[in-house]
Amino acid sequence: xxxxxxxxxxxxxxxxxxxxxxxxxxxxxxxxxxxxxxxxxxxxxxxxxxxxxxxxxxxxxxxxxxxxxxxxxxxxxxxxxxxxxxxxxxxxxxxxxxxxxxxxxxxxxxxxxxxxxxxxxxxxxxxxxxxxxxxxxxxxxxxxxxxxxxxxxxxxxxxxxxxxxxx
Amino acid sequence: xxxxxxxxxxxxxxxxxxxxxxxxxxxxxxxxxxxxxxxxxxxxxxxxxxxxxxxxxxxxxxxxxxxxxxxxxxxxxxxxxxxxxxxxxxxxxxxxxxxxxxxxxxxxxxxxxxxxxxxxxxxxxxxxxxxxx
Numbered sequence: 001x002x003x004x005x006x007x008x009x010x011x012x013x014x015x016x017x018x019x020x021x022x023x024x025x026x027x028x029x030x031x032x033x034x035x036x037x038x039x040x041x042x043x044x045x046x047x048x049x050x051x052x053x054x055x056x057x058x059x060x061x062x063x064x065x066x067x068x069x070x071x072x073x074x075x076x077x078x079x080x081x082x083x084x085x086x087x088x089x090x091x092x093x094x095x096x097x098x099x100x101x102x103x104x105x106x107x108x109x110x111x112x113x114x115x116x117x118x119x120x121x122x123x124x125x126x127x128x129x130x131x132x133x134x135x136x137x138x139x140x141x142x143x144x145x146x147x148x149x150x151x152x153x154x155x156x157x158x159x160x161x162x163x164x165x166x167x
Numbered sequence: 168x169x170x171x172x173x174x175x176x177x178x179x180x181x182x183x184x185x186x187x188x189x190x191x192x193x194x195x196x197x198x199x200x201x202x203x204x205x206x207x208x209x210x211x212x213x214x215x216x217x218x219x220x221x222x223x224x225x226x227x228x229x230x231x232x233x234x235x236x237x238x239x240x241x242x243x244x245x246x247x248x249x250x251x252x253x254x255x256x257x258x259x260x261x262x263x264x265x266x267x268x269x270x271x272x273x274x275x276x277x278x279x280x281x282x283x284x285x286x287x288x289x290x291x292x293x294x295x296x297x298x299x300x
Contacts, residue, residue, distance in 0.1 A: 003241055003284040012245060017194060017277040034194075036183070053285070074280040087285045094179055094286075096255075131289050132262060148176070148256055150286060163289050167257055 001059055004049045005076050005086045014077040018043065022069045022090075030088070032071050043075050043083045054090040055152040056125045056162050065090040070153065091153040095120055099145045099166070107141055109149070117157040122149055124161050131165045141166055169297045171220050172239065174261035174268035176290040177279035178253070186251035188230035193275045198236070199251035201271035204229040210254030217260035217269040225271055226297055235296035236272075238282035240264035246298075247278055266292035 003010065018041050020034035029044035045063060052064035065071060065088065072089040100119070101108035107122040128136045131148075141147075151161035175198065181191035187207055191197060202209040204227040214222030228234065228249045237244035240263060251273070259270040270290060274282075283291060 001283075001285040001287045003243075005284065012196075012281075015281055017280050019193070019276065051285070057287070059285070059287075072276065072280070072286075074284055087280075089286060092286060094177070096178070146257065148289075150289060165256065165259075165289075167259070 001051065001087070003086070004051060005084075006049075009076040009078060009084070011076075016041075016073075016075045016077060016083050018071070018073040018075065020071060022065050022067055022071045024067060025063070025065050027063050029085075030065065030071065032073060041083065043073055043085050046084050050085045051087050052090070053087065053092060055160060057127050057129065059087070064088070092150065093153050093159060094148065094150045095122065095159060095161075096148050097146070099141060099143050099147060102141050102143060105138065107147070109147055119157065121158045122151070122161050122164075123154075123159070124164075125151070128162050128164065131163060136164060169226055170294055171226075172218050172266060172268050172292060172294050173220055173272060174259070174263070174270040174290050175236075175272035175274050175279075175293045176255045176270060177274045177276055177286070178255065179276050181251065181275055188250045191250045191275075194277050195275060196245060196247050196278050196281065197250040197275045198247050198278055199253035199255075199273040200228045200249050201225065201252075201254040202227045203249070203252035207252045210252070211258060211269065211271055214258035214269060218267040220269050220271075222258065222269065225269070228297065233298055235298055236282075237294045239266050239292040239294060240288065241282060241284075243282050245278075245281060247274070261290050261292070263288060263290060263292050268292045
């Protein structure tokens with residue numbers, strides 16, 4: 001996805017990264033409580049700039065996300081002191097680990113370093129691709145392979161993957 | 168100054184006090200490097216050549232060392248601090264945006280988002296200037 005923020009705002013000094021829980025959201029903006037913090041952050045949406053993601057390969061300009069969802073935000077401080085969102089990812093997560101089970105259309109992966117849910121179930125979006133943008137061939141997956149996958153958290157320990165590499 | 172082209176992915180495990188160097192923070196401009204000086208070793212020493220860089224010749228970087236990194240897809244650069252030891256995915260010669268690169272860098276989400284504005288690509292080709300050489 002190309003970067004959308006104007007160059008005069010897209011500087012290191014203005015850059016803000018926020019990952020946490022959405023505590024409120026509207027068409028104008030959201031409040032996010034960063035993980036490990038008690039100070040919520042207010043961010044604003046700009047229809048000319050802001051892109052949203054919630055699953056799959058596509059982004060949208062339609063406001064997406066609900067209170068309680070995990071949000072990952074890349075944003076920039078404008079001249080009025082507003083934190084303007086460039087991208088907001090809803091419930092996005094990366095998984096790294098070894099395949100311990102291959103089912104009909106799902107994988108069970110054991111993560112080596114995860115603090116929560118070391119074993120996760122991975123299903124796939126219809127448009128899922130590998131890291132070279134080639135459609136995923138499910139027949140390639142074997143128990144023991146190391147995978148890096150990214151997708152949407154559906155439930156604790158359950159993700160729907162849109163991009164995966166297996167080795 | 169040595170400049171090489173390699174591949175970088177991202178990870179989300181830095182909690183502010185962990186990682187090989189003890190100060191890995193997902194909310195800072197940091198990255199892990201496959202060949203970390205100080206007794207950590209070279210995780211990709213057996214990897215073959217990819218765009219002129221082989222695992223055995225990959226230069227070592229130290230904890231706290233700053234490098235100049237440029238995202239070759241977006242043309243955006245920044246100084247990045249090495250705070251962890253990692254080889255994301257083994258011996259992988261990634262291809263993206265017309266560049267190939269041995270995957271030897273793992274960025275914090277803060278860093279990857281700064282360069283890309285999104286997670287979409289998953290890995291990116293970067294030029295790395297070892298500022299201390």
